[in-house]
Amino acid sequence: MKSQLIIKNYRLLKPVLYVLIICNILLLNTKMNAQQKQYKIVLDAGHGGKDPGKVAFKKYKEKDVALKITKKVGEILTKKKNIKVIYTRQKDVFVDLWERGSIANKAEADLFVSIHLNAHTSAAHGTETYVLGVNANQKNLEVAKKENSVILLEENYKENYEGFDLDSPESFLGLTLIQEENLDKSLTIASLVQNNFTDKLKRKNRGVKQLGLIVLHQTYMPSILIEAGFLTNKKECDYLISEKGQNEISNSIANAILDYVKILELNTVAEQEKVEEKKPKKEEKKEVKQTKKERPDIIEGVIYKVQIASSRNKIKTYSRNFKGLKGVQRVQIGKIFRYYYGETNSYKQVNEKLKLAKNKGFKTAYIVAFKNGDKISLDELFE
Ligand SMILES: [Zn+2]
Known part of the structure; x- marks a missing residue:
């Protein structure tokens, strides 16, 4: 009696199940499309x-x-x-x-x-x-x-x-x-x-x-x-x-x-694959986070700048030439000119300047550090 009921119910449910399965497939498709x-x-x-x-x-x-x-x-x-x-x-x-x-x-x-x-x-x-x-x-x-x-x-x-x-x-x-x-x-x-x-x-x-x-x-x-x-x-x-x-x-x-x-x-x-390869293991990630927290704001003899661009073109450093950014510095290295912005001895401040530069459209801008006048990588600096 019980089993009969189940079978009967199953017959009734069959079309409902089909609909559910189809709905699921559709949902999966839209999810994939959304991605x-x-x-x-x-x-x-x-x-x-x-x-x-x-x-x-x-x-x-x-x-x-x-x-x-x-x-x-x-x-x-x-x-x-x-x-x-x-x-x-x-x-x-x-x-x-x-x-x-x-x-x-x-x-x-x-x-x-x-x-x-x-x-x-x-x-x-x-x-x-x-x-x-x-x-x-x-x-x-x-x-x-x-x-x-x-x-x-x-x-x-x-x-x-x-x-x-x-x-x-x-x-x-x-x-x-x-x-x-x-x-x-x-x-x-x-x-x-x-x-x-x-x-x-x-x-x-x-x-x-x-x-x-x-x-x-x-x-x-x-x-x-x-x-x-x-x-x-x-x-x-x-x-x-x-x-x-x-x-x-x-x-x-x-x-x-x-x-x-x-x-x-x-x-x-290709880029995603590269990132996947480079992704550090979970433990390593934690370590990186910790060191980031400990970064002191000011280190003696160290100044920071935001590198906003490098170019073969020698461009006058008027703010109007740099989307309104003031105090841009130009440094020539070989045939290339580097353009720096926001010199400061505060790590916190230079991060603010970086944000501003990116908002102005210099999407690939990044922070550079100089120790006693020599360029030094941030990793080295905060080791
Ligand atoms: Zn035209």
């Missing part, structure tokens, strides 16, 4: 609103074509689970360059892609992609001035770009320090974009170029600016304004971004 990192990609359609960008044949505006291509790129990327798309604008509105960078920084994006169209008085055609650079020759500087001049349309540009002189390559130098660390990654994505344009679409490759563009200056992450073609070239203009052209271009850009994300994913796995 997968989402890469944040900022898509920045150049110009907008009162700033039309370049205007060709009196009717084709850069801002419109750029927006159409940008949105198409976004549509493709949004379909991918591991990607989150953030736009700087989705309508015909004016967004200043400072705000564009700020959107990307606040989102802690992994990549910033700005999309523009080119113009020239000659019959020039083809595509080029820019990364932030400082070896701008005079010709490139002209392009930079054109793309940068939009800041003059911004009401509070004097506040936001304090000390920025559009005519001076020197003033492009300062903020490039942060970007320099991202240069390798920026060059990778820039080449992927250009390769897709040339290999798949057979477009003229004008190359990957380095240039001091303000919109790229404002971001803390790898950033590129794509000039997707010349609106001023009749044949190319027809292609750029056509549905087919815009689809092909946006496909090329989206695929390059997806390939780039794959590279990032591979790197993350």
Whole structure:
């Protein structure tokens, strides 16, 4: 009787069990998906609103074509689970360059892609992609001035770009320090974009170029600016304004971004493995913690500084060149310049300075110690 009841109950329960099992599988899947990192990609359609960008044949505006291509790129990327798309604008509105960078920084994006169209008085055609650079020759500087001049349309540009002189390559130098660390990654994505344009679409490759563009200056992450073609070239203009052209271009850009994300994913796995290898055993960890607690704040003859960057570029140590950090020191070692900030004899204080530097965007900043003028590792110091 009892067993019959159980069997009967089991029959009744069977569908419920199935549902439960399926629910569990679904739950597990969502959990796994949630664990997968989402890469944040900022898509920045150049110009907008009162700033039309370049205007060709009196009717084709850069801002419109750029927006159409940008949105198409976004549509493709949004379909991918591991990607989150953030736009700087989705309508015909004016967004200043400072705000564009700020959107990307606040989102802690992994990549910033700005999309523009080119113009020239000659019959020039083809595509080029820019990364932030400082070896701008005079010709490139002209392009930079054109793309940068939009800041003059911004009401509070004097506040936001304090000390920025559009005519001076020197003033492009300062903020490039942060970007320099991202240069390798920026060059990778820039080449992927250009390769897709040339290999798949057979477009003229004008190359990957380095240039001091303000919109790229404002971001803390790898950033590129794509000039997707010349609106001023009749044949190319027809292609750029056509549905087919815009689809092909946006496909090329989206695929390059997806390939780039794959590279990032591979790197993350490799980095995680490295960390796993290096992870000390539990007992060792305890020891480390203990010594950290015991670190004295002041040790005689010892000073601390925060190393915010090292670079081949000699940059004036004005605070405006270092995101407002004051009292930056520059030390030359061989061909490299090191930039230090926040000299103090207090370990506690230097940690505060480190926090501040990181908040300003110098994400890889770290503390260095000097004993009687000689550099000494923190481990040695606190042994
Ligand atoms: Zn533009």
